[in-house]
Amino acid sequence: MAKWLGMSKAHSDSESVVDTPAEPMGLSAADVVHSPWPDLYKALREHAQSEWVVRSQRHADINSDERLAVTRLQIRATSHVLDTQLQQWFAESDVPHLIQWMARGPLKTAAIERWVVLDTLSSLDVLPLPQAEGQPVSPYDIAATASKSETGGYEFVAETRWVPKPAGADNAQTLPPLELQIHDALGERRIHVMQTLVVLGAEKTLKAPDGQKIRLIDQSPVPWQGETAWFVALAAQHVSGMHLVLRLHEHGVDCLDAGSTNGSYVNGKRLNPGNWHEVKHLETVFLGGPESDPRSHTACVQLRVGHQAVAWVTDKTPLRTAASENMPPKLVLQPLEASGMAIVPVHALPFTIGREADCDWVIPARFEMVSRQHLVIEAVDTALQQVKLRDLSRQGLTESREGWRGSAAQGVWVSCADTITLGKSSRHPGLSFGFSGLFPTQTN
Structure with a gap:
């Protein structure tokens, strides 16, 4: 038991290979207190x-x-x-x-x-x-x-x-960016992490000790041991509701198996539940079984520490401040000529688009199928030349010329060469725009 707790002198945290013991009595998955x-x-x-x-x-x-x-x-x-x-x-x-x-x-x-x-x-x-x-x-x-x-x-x-005070104790700007490259039943996708605490698992409903139900929904906040984490769902039959926890700090990323049924594996070794493991750049964590497990749909997540995709600021309405307006635009939205609208500069993120007066880009009322808050631009990736979008519209009236993987309501990455259309239906052509001014052009 001392070895399972990580108190054994003979093995380090990364060397512990143990079987997951039974879940403690009196605790639900929402507590994630996996300890005897x-x-x-x-x-x-x-x-x-x-x-x-x-x-x-x-x-x-x-x-x-x-x-x-x-x-x-x-x-x-x-x-x-x-x-x-x-x-x-x-x-x-x-x-x-x-x-x-x-x-x-x-x-x-x-x-x-x-x-x-x-x-x-x-x-x-x-x-x-x-x-x-x-x-x-x-x-x-x-x-x-x-x-x-x-x-x-x-x-x-x-x-x-x-x-x-220790250096960097409360300086969130020093945190290294992180990108998750996920392989599961849905295929391959990438998620740029903007939070310091992330929980990976399967979408389901858990019952808390007080009787309340906690719904685990992809790309949504979830309570975890007195903190608020960001939940990322995986499509794999051997992944628990709250399976793996990632904590981003100034020195890198740590991961913790949250008492999952089938375990988490790094380099073929099972993580010790309750002990944090330091994750290296490009290291892959397998959820629900080791890499050699013959069972289908064993999910894996590769952690790309120090990725270049970062948000510029966290101001909800960056264009409402004079300081932001004086900054040169780093992204320009180019409406199609048929709309008769001028280009729209984006000075900072997140950037909201819709008919509501508080949106950063207010769409004219004639585009009646565009929602009050229709779309938000969350982040950019200069290395891969991509823009991350999240569809906020109830009807989901957002289209991409090149298409995307996954649900736009949960956030998707699109190419900078793509064309986005808002509010398109059988009776309305919608508003289309592209991206320009984001990535430097290469010269011979």
């Missing part, structure tokens, strides 16, 4: 988010250049059942590997990593059950900076101090 100690797992995460993160955020109002660093941690269970489990957990490995398990599992979220420094944590102790009521309990003498709280049946006592 689910109560401790959730209690550690809740304590870190409610105590350490909040303290660090409040301190940032006074000194934004400092973060909370945890140097010492003691854990005490508040019931005999949890105490037995806690003592067993502590006895299975030494302190460094237990701390490593916490850093790779419950304490590995974007919020905790941004606001709390865990590299300083070197002391970890498990305390016996509290004494009889009325007798004072003193876990140990600690400095005034210590924090103490009870979460999920456990009591935590932490010794902390303030340290300089």
Whole structure:
């Protein structure tokens, strides 16, 4: 079990080859807490988010250049059942590997990593059950900076101090871009990732612990362990609902098997559920079986780290600001001559097209089949000379001269030489336009 938790000294994270154990009792797929100690797992995460993160955020109002660093941690269970489990957990490995398990599992979220420094944590102790009521309990003498709280049946006592903020702790602009090249039953397609947390899996409906249903829909947000991730659906019969998690950070990309039924494989080796694995550029992850698996529809995802496709800014209405209007256009939309409309410069992304007054390109009312918010340009790929479009119209009245793979409502890449038509029907020709000014022309 110590090896499965990633606490064994004999194997590194990337070398662990294990079978997926049974799903913990009392947890749904929405929790994705794949650990034989689910109560401790959730209690550690809740304590870190409610105590350490909040303290660090409040301190940032006074000194934004400092973060909370945890140097010492003691854990005490508040019931005999949890105490037995806690003592067993502590006895299975030494302190460094237990701390490593916490850093790779419950304490590995974007919020905790941004606001709390865990590299300083070197002391970890498990305390016996509290004494009889009325007798004072003193876990140990600690400095005034210590924090103490009870979460999920456990009591935590932490010794902390303030340290300089790590470089790049909250600089999202330093994150390397990522492109997913997916091979599944639908064929081959590429998805440019604009989020820092992505969940790969099969489209289905899951039931949360509170009874609410969570629908997993391709290219939509989904809750994951207290965070909001972006869900990407795969078409393969051996892929679980929430199968693989990708986290983008300033040093690259990490992946985590989220307790899937059939496992995830890299270089022929099964990933250890609950442990993060660093993904290298052009490395391929197989979901639902190894590469040599004879079963049909085994999906695989190649991660292209450091891809050139990036969005320019995140302003929803970039052309409404004078600063953006003064910038030279990086993309020009060229309506066909039949429309009688002038060219439309695109200064920044995302760029919305429709009849609504708040759209970046407001389409005249005579194009009545064009929706109020019909189409959005999300990103560009200068290397492959492509533009990413998402169809927002209810009727889906968007056509491409060259066609595209997949659903336009979920985002598709089209060639810069393509012609797009909005609001076309049997009675209306629609509005057609092409792209120009995006890619430099080559000269002899």
